[in-house]
Amino acid sequence: MADETPGLSPRAWVREQTETILATGTTDGQEVMGKPVVLLTLRGAKSGQLRYTPLMRVEHEGEYAAVASKGGAPEHPLWYYNIRAHPEFTLQDGKVTKTYRARELSGDERAKWWDIAVEAYPPYADYQAKTEREIPVFVLEPIA
């Protein structure tokens, strides 16, 4: 039986923020640039292993967006490939954990969620200006 304990990020600041969420049992109080975060548990596209991935909290009418910004890096974050390969996963917001399904957006739908995302976390606009790639946006819809 494979060990299903999710792995932590190799990046110290991301790992430490994740460990605080796990220790306190809530994402409340965890912020980046004064804005709240949520915690996704994604499955690796190649390894098949579970991995904790904190992202900014972009919520609208019970749905969330996942913005593959990676701080405006030239390449997509690796979690972009994980969420595409395994689009059903859990997301923790506060103390509540639910199952969601991710759908990558384009066109008008992406534009709508991009505006919601920038309102929630204004640095996304700076990240887009920094990189040639179009930053991918997923909508995360709750699974009944």
Ligand code: F42
């Ligand atoms: N990143 C964002 O892109 N957007 C956000 O809104 C965001 C918010 C945020 C808030 C709090 C916080 O603590 C971190 C936040 N981050 C945000 C950072 C985010 O959590 C990721 O750390 C960051 O986006 C980089 O993603 P990454 O997946 O590239 O991370 C690397 C460093 C990583 O974790 N690598 C691991 C490793 O061991 O090298 C995992 C690699 C992996 O997932 N491999 C896959 C597998 O199968 O296991 C294969 C992937 C493939 O190539 O197909």
